[in-house]
Amino acid sequence: MLNFALIGAAGYIAPRHMKAIKETGNNLVCALDPYDGIGIMDSYFPDAEFFTEPERFDRHLDKLRRQGDRKIDYVSICSPNYLHDAHIRMALRNDCHAICEKPLVLNPWNLDALQEIEQETGKKIYTILQLRLHPAIQQLKKQIQEGPKDKVYEVDLTYITSRGKWYFISWKGDAHKSGGVATNIGVHFFDMLGWIFGDLKGMELEIYKPEKAGGKLYFEKANVHWFLSVYDKDLPADAVNEGKRTYRKINIEGQELEFSEGFTDLHTQSYKDILAGGGFGIKDVRKAIEIIAHIRKNVL
Numbered sequence: 001m002l003n004f005a006l007i008g009a010a011g012y013i014a015p016r017h018m019k020a021i022k023e024t025g026n027n028l029v030c031a032l033d034p035y036d037g038i039g040i041m042d043s044y045f046p047d048a049e050f051f052t053e054p055e056r057f058d059r060h061l062d063k064l065r066r067q068g069d070r071k072i073d074y075v076s077i078c079s080p081n082y083l084h085d086a087h088i089r090m091a092l093r094n095d096c097h098a099i100c101e102k103p104l105v106l107n108p109w110n111l112d113a114l115q116e117i118e119q120e121t122g123k124k125i126y127t128i129l130q131l132r133l134h135p136a137i138q139q140l141k142k143q144i145q146e147g148p149k150d151k152v153y154e155v156d157l158t159y160i161t162s163r164g165k166w167y168f169i170s171w172k173g174d175a176h177k178s179g180g181v182a183t184n185i186g187v188h189f190f191d192m193l194g195w196i197f198g199d200l201k202g203m204e205l206e207i208y209k210p211e212k213a214g215g216k217l218y219f220e221k222a223n224v225h226w227f228l229s230v231y232d233k234d235l236p237a238d239a240v241n242e243g244k245r246t247y248r249k250i251n252i253e254g255q256e257l258e259f260s261e262g263f264t265d266l267h268t269q270s271y272k273d274i275l276a277g278g279g280f281g282i283k284d285v286r287k288a289i290e291i292i293a294h295i296r297k298n299v300l
Contacts, residue, residue, distance in 0.1 A: 235247055
């Protein structure tokens, strides 16, 4: 049984990490969040120590490290995007591996610095790229690899996930903290596209607002027209009529890729992969981080 710590325990995504830690047979020893209404922890790890101040949490990690047998092995990071870099450093400084939600960082040069810290500490930095583990996405990658070598595919990506007024008051609505809508809800799609279709050759930004973004990405093997939105008025009529608040579509050469099922259930599989010696690290995320940085550079 490995010992885990969790940063950002009150966040939207944190329960998936708690579930993954539980389902892989490991133990959550301590957690951190400035918000203290974390009743969800009772369903998973009611005995975990809880902190609202990072200084005391950092001190606790250090104490456990010095006790040896109670040392934390992994720190899972679910904090706001702009804090990922600092929290990864806290983990490695305390002799722990880090498992961080996407985006790993907001800028490519942050990756270079983290790579140095990995080498200095001998600890690994992992991130969650669950789309790479989705069977439908894996099948698409195989299909492209086995297809004509010189073919450039025409791809349409649309992802609309409605958010209320709270979104723009929270850190997610602050582009300097979240990276903006293209980063916050799009980074895992950009990672998937680069993973399947190769290096980015160019891009055009057609729209960029706080609530939506869109444009074209030119990869080695695909021209991708993309649109991302958190604005419910962008939902197609069919989705509205069915009472849905989320709509995702990937169309490749007129064929729709269906991957709605199992989209949110891949964190445990991600943890199993990491703990078995796999997982995705700094080199895997660089392409997507460069894409979101290019998009942001055009608008900020």
